[in-house]
Amino acid sequence: AQKITQTQPGMFVQEKEAVTLDCTYDTSDPSYGLFWYKQPSSGEMIFLIYQGSYDQQNATEGRYSLNFQKARKSANLVISASQLGDSAMYFCAMRDSNSGGSNYKLTFGKGTLLTVNP
Amino acid sequence: EADIYQTPRYLVIGTGKKITLECSQTMGHDKMYWYQQDPGMELHLIHYSYGVNSTEKGDLSSESTVSRIRTEHFPLTLESARPSHTSQYLCASNPRGAGADTQYFGPGTRLTVL
Numbered sequence: 001a002q003k004i005t006q007t008q009p010g011m012f013v014q015e016k017e018a019v020t021l022d023c024t025y026d027t028s029d030p031s032y033g034l035f036w037y038k039q040p041s042s043g044e045m046i047f048l049i050y051q052g053s054y055d056q057q058n059a060t061e062g063r064y065s066l067n068f069q070k071a072r073k074s075a076n077l078v079i080s081a082s083q084l085g086d087s088a089m090y091f092c093a094m095r096d097s098n099s100g101g102s103n104y105k106l107t108f109g110k111g112t113l114l115t116v117n118p
Numbered sequence: 119e120a121d122i123y124q125t126p127r128y129l130v131i132g133t134g135k136k137i138t139l140e141c142s143q144t145m146g147h148d149k150m151y152w153y154q155q156d157p158g159m160e161l162h163l164i165h166y167s168y169g170v171n172s173t174e175k176g177d178l179s180s181e182s183t184v185s186r187i188r189t190e191h192f193p194l195t196l197e198s199a200r201p202s203h204t205s206q207y208l209c210a211s212n213p214r215g216a217g218a219d220t221q222y223f224g225p226g227t228r229l230t231v232l
Contacts, residue, residue, distance in 0.1 A: 033219045035220065035221075037223075042225075043206055043208075043225070043226045043228065044223060044224075044225045044226060045161075045208060045210070045223035045226075047220055047221075047222060047223075050217075050219065050220055052219070089158070091160065091161070095219060104168075104212055104219070104221075105151070105163055105166060105176070105177075106161075106163070106221055107177075108160045108162075109160060110159065110160045111158075111159075113158075
């Protein structure tokens with residue numbers, strides 16, 4: 001089964017509007033971390049935001065927030081006030097404890113291509 | 119954050135050539151990773167290292183090899199490049215201390231094998 005599922009291959013949003021990018025995950029480990037990365041057309045991977053499984057509050061970083069719904073196993077990224085420079089691929093990723101082992105490896109979803117229209 | 123350096127940024131090479139992609143960081147990070155990514159697709163882990171003289175294969179089988187002789191250096195080698203190796207290769211590392219869960223990436227190497 002897919003560990004990370006991103007169901008939206010592409011999304012469009014108008015400049016200055018908010019957009020939500022979906023991510024669901026699958027793990028049986030109680031301790032895990034969820035990440036979002038941005039990949040512009042230049043190819044580099046830019047870390048955006050992190051949510052730990054034990055964190056009580058939803059993570060926020062500037063215009064980025066993570067809507068963490070643990071029972072539903074979802075970790076959606078919300079971008080407020082979209083800018084043209086937000087146009088990029090967005091990847092959701094998870095680190096779990098790999099069934100008790102010490103694990104820092106990430107598993108990535110297939111990504112969502114966000115296009116911000118002027 | 120981590121300063122991860124990768125060279126070259128772009129490489130076009132003929133079939134059968136031996137290539138080494140360089141990845142380095144000067145922050146003393148123990149954990150380093152190599153990912154392979156085809157255009158518009160997800161990242162696949164091909165190698166990782168949790169310290170000097172420690173390397174492991176990732177989730178995606180790869181014909182490449184890696185070495186970790188020094189903490190700051192994690193090169194990836196293809197002994198005989200083939201067109202199927204055409205891809206982007208991304209190197210990453212985990213910082214120490216706060217934020218140690220997060221992997222930070224280098225700019226990547228786009229490899230084209232003709």
